[in-house]
Amino acid sequence: MKPITGVLVTAALAGALIPAAAHADVARAYYVDCSGSGGDGTQAAPYSSLAQVNALTLAPGDQVLFKRGAACSGGLRPSGSGTAAAPVRIGAYGTGTARPVINGGGAVYAGVHLYNVQHYTVSGLEITNKGATAAERNGLLVEIADIGVGRGYLIDDVLVHDVNGGDTKASNGIQIRVSGTTTPTRFDGVVVRNSEIHAVDREGLTTGSSWNCRAIYGCTAPENWTASTNVVFQGNKVHDIAGDGIVMRVADGAIVEHNEVYEVAVRSPGNNAGLWTIDSDGTVIQFNEVHHVRRMPGTNDGTAFDSDYGNRGVVFQYNYSHHNEGGFMLFCGACGGSASSTGTIVRYNLSVDDGSRILYAVGEKAAQIYNNVFVLGASSTTAIIQDGSGSTFTTWTNNVIHNLGTGGYTGGSDHTWRANTFYGSHPASEPADPAKSTADPLLTDGYRLAAGSPARGTGATVPGNGGRDYYGGPVPAVCAPDRGLHQASAFDDATCARPNLAANGDFETGTPAGWSAGAKLSVTAAAAHSGVYGLRGGPAPASAEQTVTLRPNTTYVLSGWGRVSASGTELVIGVKGYGGAEVRAPGFTTTAWASGSVTFTTGASNTSGRIYCYTRAGGGDGYCDDVVVREV
The missing domain is CATH 2.60.120.260 (Galactose-binding domain-like)
Structure with a gap:
């Protein structure tokens, strides 16, 4: 089962980065073959080395086109910037489908390194950077330092593989990095889409920033948090990664959607997860599929998702998680000394046969987990909640916990329960819920609710619920919703908004008052x-x-x-x-x-x-x- 396709919310952003045409009166196309010698960069006499390209100062609208099937050794580090109307384009030319290859060979810090340049589009390339021994290195690195704001980057349909960067988080398949110490700097407008990253040590697709200090992150130095904006990771495939799959750091309003992350955390001895965010505000993580994340011996994580410390208002919605050894979700607000995290929302997700625990609770000030479906088979020992250090204040509402295994609950009073369905096994640690249901929710194909399901129309209303279910159908704002990820029941919020004229119709006075x-x-x-x-x-x-x-x-x-x-x-x-x-x-x-x-x-x-x-x-x-x- 794949994640459900939804509306692509980033079309306007991506379109803004790609002009209909470059300025023909000033722009030039440079052709690169990397076979033979010499050449002046024309298609008839293409450049034969990356050094020739690196010596150029590119102008708005220029193109650097690598011949399909050609292989270039070394690193590409272009100079010169485009504009919003005329970005610099790096891509492929020629017939066939073979990608041009840029092979760093472990001799360069990054196979492709965009450093302090702006308004670039990179597409159609294959990038490797494998050395004789592991060392800190990257596949494709977009880096800005001490320039204030870097704008206009599109990475589209790029294949990155075989980067043996060792066990450092500075080694990535693709990273969007802010460095420097003198001028607060951030990105505004980055899209990485439709790309594949595999066989990389240690990280897959990430952002990073040296301008990360604020109190919620546990930083006691003067605050310098400078978040990147309009960052989108969309439609990527990330697998066979030593450590983390996708990580969003120091961002405001980032979107991570329609990605598939699997077989990650497979070699690193450290703590790693599939798709997570840290020190960020308002990140939306949606429509992703994360599966087969490993949890190496002696490590804590191995979850599909993680809201780590320093986050505010992060949303995980409409995702599909399955067969992850460390579980579905980690809240790690207390993982950074005096750090915290607050306002995390986890809604309308599906977790099937995840291991270890559904939630590893290691700190959160005010989380909401609602309208999810968690499915555990009869052989499962997965805990629903594993409580770690710190307080994790979480409200669970309208979830369907279909647990046929033996796992239970810890965390006690940190967790509040409203209108959840607990079906299958009932361990002694199962929490009290005033509107608890233990009846079979009658889940059908796709974990929808069958006709007659007792989960229909029995949920509690949740303000600001996102307006849609896992399958894209509308959900009520006023009427009682269905439990789980599927809103099967019809509803009319206009009708539900009118007052109930029956006194004590729910009998919650504990008496027959009014009757x-x-x-x-x-x-x-x-x-x-x-x-x-x-x-x-x-x-x-x-x-x-x-x-x-x-x-x-x-x-x-x-x-x-x-x-x-x-x-x-x-x-x-x-x-x-x-x-x-x-x-x-x-x-x-x-x-x-x-x-x-x-x-x-x-x-x-x-x-x-x-x-x-x-x-x-x-x-x-x-x-x-x-x-x-x-x-x-």
């Missing part, structure tokens, strides 16, 4: 569909009734949830005395919760009606909860 109830009726936790309490009535006949205030000539919907304790028993909800014939929803006759509703219109002079929950037949009990009367 006329006889001796055969009681409010009890055993009858709760959601929340803590519901109404139990039986044996038949047993009826609870309530008069509601209505408006003449107005249409209303009466809805509610019901079930019975035994076969042969029937429970109904209905309304009478409103100026029309008495109407009832279809009777509830099964032991599973189901919803029912009726629509009615008041008479010309009627200002009230009588609603009821009525166990009308059988020797068992009827259970009624979440009764709602709303104007249409």
Whole structure:
């Protein structure tokens, strides 16, 4: 199962970096073959070495084109910049599909090194940089130092492989790096897309900055945090990486989407994860697939995702995680001394058969984890929460935890639980949840909710929920959502926004207040569909009734949830005395919760009606909860 394709939010940014045409009156194309000798850079007599290209000062709109199938040894480090309207383009020419190869051979710090240049597009290249022994080195490095702002970089359809950089995080397949110490510097406008990185030690695709100091990062020196903006990593494949797959550092509003990361953390003895962010604000990590991340012996991480220390307001959404040895998610706000992290949101993700733990909790001030599906098979020992150092204040809402294994929960009071489904195994450490469901959520193909699922319409509302589910369907802002990653139920927020005219319709007062109830009726936790309490009535006949205030000539919907304790028993909800014939929803006759509703219109002079929950037949009990009367 692949991540679900969504709207590409970066089209406008990427398009802004690629002009329709360069300025033909000043721009020049330089051709490079790297076979033969000499040449003046024309297509008829191409350059034969990277040294010839490096000696140029490129102008806006210039192109450096490498012959397809050619192999150039050494490093490409061009001089001169483009403009927003006319970037410098480095790419390929010729027939066929073979890429031109730039082979650093371990003799250069980076196979391609864009240093203190701006407005560049690099596409269609193959880059390697493998030496006889491991040392700090990179495949493609975009670096700026002490220039203030570097703008306009597009890396598209580039293949980077075989970079033996040892076990240092300064060695990368592709890195977007800010260095220097004298002038605060950042990037504005970087897109790395549709590229592949593999066989690299230690890091895959990352950003980095020397301008990273702020208190939330645990830095006690004078603050100099200077975040890069408009950074996008999109549609890349990163695999066979010694350490981390994709890392976003010191960024504000970055987007990491539609990437596949797998078989990473396979050689480094350090702590590594698949896709993560640190010391950043507002990073959105979405529509990615991360799988088969290793957790090497003696290490802590190995998770698909990580919100590390120094983050504020990071969002992980619509991602697919599976078979990662270290688990699904790491919160590591307390991993950096006095550092912290706050406001992390994890929503509408799917985790299947991840190892070790679903959440490794090592510090977070105010996280939300909602509307995710976590699936663990019968042989799983994966913990749902493994508590580490520091406090991890997290609210779990509307999640479906489909756990057939033996893993449990730690963390205690740091975690708040609202309307989650706990299905399968129930360890002693399973947390209390006032609206807990342990019923089978009836997950179907793609972990959607089947018809009749008790997870439908029983979630708790979450403000600012992103507006869509894992599959791209809308989710309610006002109506009660479905639990899990799939919003199967239809909803009308405009209707739900109207007040419920039934008093104590959810029975959460713990009493039948507002209802006329006889001796055969009681409010009890055993009858709760959601929340803590519901109404139990039986044996038949047993009826609870309530008069509601209505408006003449107005249409209303009466809805509610019901079930019975035994076969042969029937429970109904209905309304009478409103100026029309008495109407009832279809009777509830099964032991599973189901919803029912009726629509009615008041008479010309009627200002009230009588609603009821009525166990009308059988020797068992009827259970009624979440009764709602709303104007249409």
